Amino acid sequence: MGLFLNIVIDGTAYGMILFMIAVGLSVTMGLMRVVNLAHGAFALVGGALAHWFQQDLGTGFGIALVAAIAGTVILALPLELVLYRRIYRMGELQQVLATIGLTFLFIATINLWQGSALLVIEFPQALRMPVDLGFRTLPAHRLAVIGLGFAIILFLWWLLDRTRFGVRLRASVDNRDIAAAHGINTDMVYLATFGLGAALAAIGGIMGSELLPIEAYYPLRYMVLFLIVVAVGGMGSILGSFLAALGLGILETAARYLLPDAATISFFAIVILLLTLRPNGLMGRV
C-alpha cells in the first residue's frame, strides 16, 4: 500500500510538470497548427532567467519566478511577430526544420550566456520544508506543483470555455478567414495565445527544474517526452494533455519503482500501444 501511494504521489507530481510544459505545446500545435519543436526552449529560457535573477542578481524566488515568466513572454512575442507568423503558413516539414533551427540558436545562446553546467534554481524555505503525509515525508514543493497543475487546468478551462478571448481563439482556429471577417483581430489572438504558451512553458520549466534539471540542452533532451504527451493526449485538447501527462507520469514512475531494468522499454511500449489503438490521441479530434 505504501509503495502504491508513493507511486501515485511521485507520479502525479511528475505528471503535473509534464502537463504544465506540454499543455503550452498542445495549444500551439493543436490550436495554431504549428509543429513547434522550439517549445522546450521557452521552458529553458524561463529556467535560465530564474537562475540568473537568483544567482547573479540575488533576488528571492518569488521575484525571480515572476520576472522569468515575464522575460520569457517578452522574448516570445517579438519572435511570434517576426518568425512564427511566417512559420504558421509553412508546410509541416518546413515547420519542423524552422523550429529545430530556432531551438539550436536558443541552445547556443544559453550556452554562451550561462555555460553548459546545470542551472540550479533554489526553492524558498517554505517549499523545501518536508511535509509529513503519514506514510512518508515529501518536499512541500511537490505538493505545490500538484496544486499548481490543478490551478492551471482550471484557469485554462475558464479562459478557453468561459471568456470572450476563448471564443475568439476557437473561432480563429476553426476558420481564420471567417473569424477575421467577423471583426476578430486574429493576429492579436494568435500573438496572445503564443505568449500564453511560452508563459506556461516557463512556469513548467522553473517549477519542474527539480525533476527535469535546466541546462542548455534541455529543449532537445526532453523534446520527445513533451511531444509524446501531446500526441497521446490528442493535439489541442487541454483535458487530453492533462490525462496523458498524469497517466504517463504515473506510468513512468511506476515502471521505475517496479521494473527499473525495463522502465524505458515498457514506457515506450505502452506509448506505441496507446497510439496504435487511438491514433488521434486520447481526446483528439479527427
Add this chain to the structure above:
Amino acid sequence: MRDHLVPIVMGLVAVGLFFAFPYDLAFLTRVLVTIVLVLSVDLVLGYAGIPTLGQAAMFGTGAYAAGLFAIHVWGDPLAGLVVGAVAGAAIALVSGLVLMRTRGLTVIMLTIAVAAILHEIANRARDLTGGADGLRGIRMQPVLGLWEFDFIGRTGYWYALVVVIVVYVGLSILTRSSFGLGLRGIHDSPERMRAIGAPVYWRLVTAYTIGGGIAGIAGALNAQITQLVSLEGFAFSLSAEALIMLILGGTGRLVGAVIGVALFMTVHHFAAANDPFNWLFVIGAMVLVVVFFLPQGIISLPGILLRHLRGGRDADRA
C-alpha cells in the same frame, strides 16, 4: 541526358575528393555512409510522404546485425551488407505494419518510440551487443576477396562509394517506376490514390520496408568500415540530423539528399572543429536561412538564380 548529368558529376567529384584530401578519408567515408541513410529517408519521406524521425531504428539494426554476423558467422563484407539490409527491412516491415495505419504527428511519435525501444534493448542486452561500450572485435575479410581494409581507409572509401552509387542508381530506377510514381501520388493525395484503386496501405508498407533495408545497408556499411557498432546508431539525434540534412538539400529528389548531407557535414566538420560549443549557431542560422529563403531546399537555388539572371517579371514569381 540532363537527368544523368548531375549524378555523374557528383560521382566524379567523389573520385576527385579521394585524391584531393587523402588525409580526410575517414570523414569523407562517413559522409558517404550518411548519404545512404539520408537517401533512405528521402524514399520514405520525400517520395512516399511518411514523416519519420526514427530511421535510426533501421540503421542501428543493420549495424548490429552486420557486426554480429561478421563476428559469429562470416566476415565477408557483401554478405554482411545483405544481412544488414534484411535486418533493417525486417524491422521496418514489422513496425511499418502498425505505423502505416496512422498519420501525421502520430507516425512521427511512433517512429521515435520504435527507435527508443531498440536503443534500450541494445543497451540492456550487454552480453550480445556490448551495451554502452559498443560491439567490438569486428574483423572484415577483403572485399570480394581482393581488397583488404587498410588502416588509412582507402578500401573503405571506394567500397562505400560503390555502395552509394549502387543504392543511388537503384533508387533512381525505383522512383521512376510505376511503383515510384504511385508513391508520389500517395504523397500528394492518398484519398485520390485510394479512389483510383491503389492499395495505399500496402504501397506505404512496401516503401517503408525498402527504405528500412537501405537504412540497414547504411548501418552495416558503417559497422564494417569503422569496425565498431555503438548505441549511437539508434540515437534520436541521428534520425533528426538525417531529416535536417534531407530538408536542407531538398526532399523528393535524390540529388537533394546528397547535397544536403555534403553541406551539413562539411559545415559541421569545420564549424565544430573550430568551436565545438558554438557550432549550433552556425547550423541553426543555416537551417533558418534555408527554410525562409529556399523552402524547396538548396537544390532549388540554381533555378532561382537562373530566373533572376534572365530577369523579367518571372523573377518575382520564383
